[in-house]
Amino acid sequence: MNGILGISGSLRRDSLNTELLSLAAEELPEGVELSEWDGLRSIPPYDADLDGDPPDEVIAFAEQLRAADAVLISSPEYNGSIPGQLKNALDWVSRQALGAPLRGKTVGVIGGSTGQFGGVWGHGELRKVLGIMGADVTDVELSVSKLDERLADPDELLRTELRVAVAALAVEARVPVQT
Numbered sequence: 188m189n190g191i192l193g194i195s196g197s198l199r200r201d202s203l204n205t206e207l208l209s210l211a212a213e214e215l216p217e218g219v220e221l222s223e224w225d226g227l228r229s230i231p232p233y234d235a236d237l238d239g240d241p242p243d244e245v246i247a248f249a250e251q252l253r254a255a256d257a258v259l260i261s262s263p264e265y266n267g268s269i270p271g272q273l274k275n276a277l278d279w280v281s282r283q284a285l286g287a288p289l290r291g292k293t294v295g296v297i298g299g300s301t302g303q304f305g306g307v308w309g310h311g312e313l314r315k316v317l318g319i320m321g322a323d324v325t326d327v328e329l330s331v332s333k334l335d336e337r338l339a340d341p342d343e344l345l346r347t348e349l350r351v352a353v354a355a356l357a358v359e360a361r362v363p364v365q366t
Contacts, residue, residue, distance in 0.1 A: 192255035196262025218364030257360035264309025290321035293360035299331030
């Protein structure tokens with residue numbers, strides 16, 4: 188897969204962060220593609236006893252990460268931190284047995300919440316974890332407050348913020364343009 192792999196950190200069917208990821212896909216630079224990965228729910232709990240023989244779902248996730256030119260994660264904040272299932276998936280792919288597919292990979296973090304802080308604490312934690320894993324986390328941050336209201340009728344400001352974030356990710360990762 189050439190282009191950007193989009194990951195929502197939420198399991199909810201009607202997730203606002205998944206919706207934000209889809210809106211980000213609409214704001215990509217011309218010729219850049221984003222494919223959304225929807226396998227978060229299928230990743231089993233991390234078990235170090237399985238490092239030498241990881242589950243198929245984990246292997247498939249690692250392969251998708253490896254094949255992507257860049258990764259864009261749109262995540263909510265749970266109790267000031269990263270959603271558990273997202274952290275679990277990241278723990279799996281941080282293992283050397285899987286080739287640490289995020290090491291050196293350019294990753295952008297966006298997301299939001301219905302509150303006034305927009306998930307900024309959780310995004311800080313996510314950026315920290317990704318950095319420890321060796322990912323090249325972009326400097327562009329987008330934590331959207333009152334996400335439910337902002338997505339109800341996406342205004343030009345939100346679209347511009349997304350456009351800036353995804354363009355910076357594409358440029359930093361040197362994502363090839365599809366013709």
